[in-house]
Amino acid sequence: MKELSTVSDDYLMNNIKYLKLLSKQYPSISKASAEIINLEAILNLPKGTEHFLTDVHGEYEPFVHVLRNGSGVIKRKIEELFANNLRESEKKMLATLVYYPEQKLELISKEETDIDDFYRINMYRLIELCRYTSSKYTRSKVRKFLPEEFRYIMEELLHPDNSSDHKQEYYHSIIETIIDIDRAKEFIIAISKVIQKLVVDRLHILGDIYDRGPRPDIIMDTLMEHHSVDIQWGNHDVLWMGAAAGQPVNIANALRICARYANLDIAEDFYGINLLPLATFAIEVYKDDPCKEFIPKVGDQDVSKSEKSLIAKMHKAISVIQFKLEGEIIKRRPEFEMNHRLLLEKINYEDGTINLKGKTYKLKDNNLPTVDPKNPYKLTKSEEIVVEKLVSSFKGSEKLQKHVSFLFSKGSIYLKANSNLLFHGCIPLNADGSFMSMKLQNKEYKGKELMDKMEVLAREGYFFAENTYQKQYGMDIMWYLWTGKCSSLFGKDDMTTFERYFIAEKEAHKENKNPYYLLREDDEMCERVYEEFGLDFEESHIINGHVPVESKNGESPIKANGRILVIDGGFSKAYQNKTGIAGYTLIYNSYSLQIVSHEPFSSAEEAIVNESDILSTTVVVEHKVKRRRVKDTDAGEKIKEEIKDLKMLLIAYRKGLIKER
Incomplete structure (x- = not known):
């Protein structure tokens, strides 16, 4: 003292x-x-292990598997502990048992002739593995992870007194009693889940939980059960957050993407959104329109021809509604500086052309029966009814509101964690490397201050009372965060959605990345960002995702001599042809910072039955000679x-x- x-x-x-x-x-x-x-x-x-994932885009099976195996940490722990004592087949089985205890035990119970012997052998192995993974924590912290039913027993088994033969008999009798009273299965499930928790002290999700993949809701449910998690919002997350707040244009965007990837069941079946008004409207308006440009990307999904046709009509209907609603916001918020996106008024409806940036393009689809050329952004009465019902349904979805509330409680636009700066996309910069500024509510903001302000406004958009100025402005900001040039979540100067649907020439589809992405290797830019956020230039790292790293073309996720780590490697199947892999994750333990690249994951069933794991390759980005402690x-x-x-x-x-x- x-x-x-x-x-x-x-x-x-x-x-x-x-x-x-x-x-x-x-x-x-x-x-x-x-x-x-x-x-x-x-x-x-020793410092606890941190696990970083990003851009999972609804791909719940590989996400859950990587979470369960700790990006290979559990497998490494098994190898360290049982290197010379177990055969490779036994190590694989033990790892699978830890990842999927309920399913693996059900399978084994049908195959094993002496199930009690299996329980006995593997309970001892799991206790030893649990003891090994818990060694860096205090007893009180480990105790918090132990299930109430087995807490006392597990504490006894995890802290044995090997000096006494009587104690050894005592521990053996505990195991035998668990088997005798038919609780071995429950014990193995419980201790496996404890091991999963112990290998990762904190989980960081760097955005884009939603869109493209089939079950973002399962990912959200999984995160809500996690013992220690934070989330840095991605542009696809804030899209759904705005939709849950009741912002019509976010709702239209979210449903358009669901339709584009034939994932409308996310909204309808899993979030309980009533899509019947949209479907009825789409069939009525586009009954004779094949909607060729709006046929969904089905991938390997089994979608019938009639279902594709209906989805295409719904896809077109909600897209046109989206373009109208966007026009309303752009006109309402001149500070967003998005007048160039007022495209419906640039169409020549008589000859089916559009004039963009001084060039005239022929529209691929000129059937726009709900657009009034004299007032192109005005919704028809039928569209107003559809939007009103969708807003009510999104705001009334109990499950969606629960998930979005969690995103707000555990999330932020950026996070400083253990000297590292975590965000989804970029720090908005000008071409000269200076911070891009934006006027919000009559005040200029840039850099960290701009990101802080946008987060405050987004929260107001969700939490403030209906029909208040703060609510409306905040909801508009949530749309801007999805698509605006000063949004750190988006990181481009434009979102050419209309052009991709209606214009064949790819030159019109161009979206320029923020200069941040060109300057990522520049030490001066890095130093400026580090200073802005109060980071140590020699010790800290920027960690983000958003833009897939094209690994197959030789691109490295390690930028600026290790100061920036980009860990979007293609969890989403939609990006895997581009990246050549199926995702990066990052592990930060007391000794090192490791990037793990993953090969495509077949299925949970394959992993359980054949004990196959995701093939992963680990690259050590940084190794500390002196072990980091909690005090650091x-x-x-x-x-x-x-x-x-x-x-x-x-x-x-x-x-x-x-x-x-």
């Missing part, structure tokens, strides 16, 4: 209210002292503050300023 020896009585009295509150938790010198000893010990434990982390800084406060409480006790209880 040398550093507090000069604390004056005046300083203590100025903090006496807080110290009295603290004394309720630690009512005596002995209790405060015990907690100081405990916290000091925690500071010297953000959590460590908080613990140091707690210790300082407790030491002040001790002084207050010893001076008699606060009485022990």
Whole structure:
């Protein structure tokens, strides 16, 4: 307590209210002292493992598998522990048992002739593995991960006394009793899930949980059950967040993407969104229109010809509604500087052409029966009814609201975590490397301040009361975050959705990336960003996703000599032809920072039956000679503050300023 020896009585009295509150938790010198000893010990434990994933885009099966295997961490732990004691086939089986305990046990119970012997052998192995993975944590932290039903038993088995033969008999009798009373299956499932939790201390999701893949809802349910997670919003996430808030243009965009990838069941079946009004409207308006440009990308899905036809009509209907709604916002918010996106008024409806940037293009599809050339952004009465019903359905979806509330509670536009800066897309920059600025509510913002302001406005758009200025402006910002040039989540100067549907010439489809992506290898730019966010230029890293790394063309995810790590490697099947792999993840443990590249995942069934794992390759980005401890982390800084406060409480006790209880 040398550093507090000069604390004056005046300083203590100025903090006496807080110290009295603290004394309720630690009512005596002995209790405060015990907690100081405990916290000091925690500071010297190894730093917990952090796991980073991004751009999972609804691909729930590979996501869940990578989460269960800790990007290969569990397999490595098994190899370290049982290197010379188990055959390769036994290691594979044990790993699969940890990943999928319920399903694997069900399969094994049908195949094993002596199931009790299987339980006995693997319970011992799992206990040993659990003991090994828990070694870097305090007993109290491990205890929090233990299921209530088996907590006492697991604590006994994880902390054995090998010096006594009597104790060995005691541990053996616990195992035998669990088997005898037919609870071995439940025990194995429970301890496997504990191991999954212990290998990763914190999970970081760097955006784009939604769109393209089949089940973002399963991913959200999985994240909500995770013991320690944070989320940096992606542009596809904020799209659904705005939709849940009731922003019509976000709803239209979200449904358009679902239709484009034949995933309307995400909205209808899993979120309970009533799409009948849209389907009825689409059939009525486009009954004789083949909607060729709107036929969905079905991939390997089994979609009938009639279903494709209906989806194409719904796809076109919601797209036209989207373009109209976007026009309304662009006119309402001149500060968004998006007048160039007012495309419906640039169409010559008589000859089916559009004039863009001084060039005239022939439209691939000129059947726009709901567009009034004199007032192209006005919804028809039927469209208004469809939009009104969709807004009501999105706002009334209990499951969607639960998921979006979680995105707000655990999420942010960016996060500083253990000296690293995490965000989805980019830091908006001008061509000269300076921070791009934007006027919001009559004030200019740029850099960190702009990202902070946009997050505040997005939260207002979701949480503020209906029919308030803050609600409407915030909802408009959530659309801008999806598509605006100053959005760190989007990172382009344009979103050429209309052009891709209606114009054949690819020159019209061009979307220019923000200069950030051209300057990523520039030390001066990196240093400017690091300074803006208060990062250590020698120790910190920027970690983001959003733009797939084209691994098959030799592109590296490691930029700027390791200062920037881009870990979008194509979790989404839609990008895997471009990347050549099936995703990157990042592992940051007490010794090193490792990028893991993954090959395509076949299926959970294949992994369970054939004990196949995702083939992964690990590259060490950075290795620390000196092991990082808890004291070197953000959590460590908080613990140091707690210790300082407790030491002040001790002084207050010893001076008699606060009485022990």
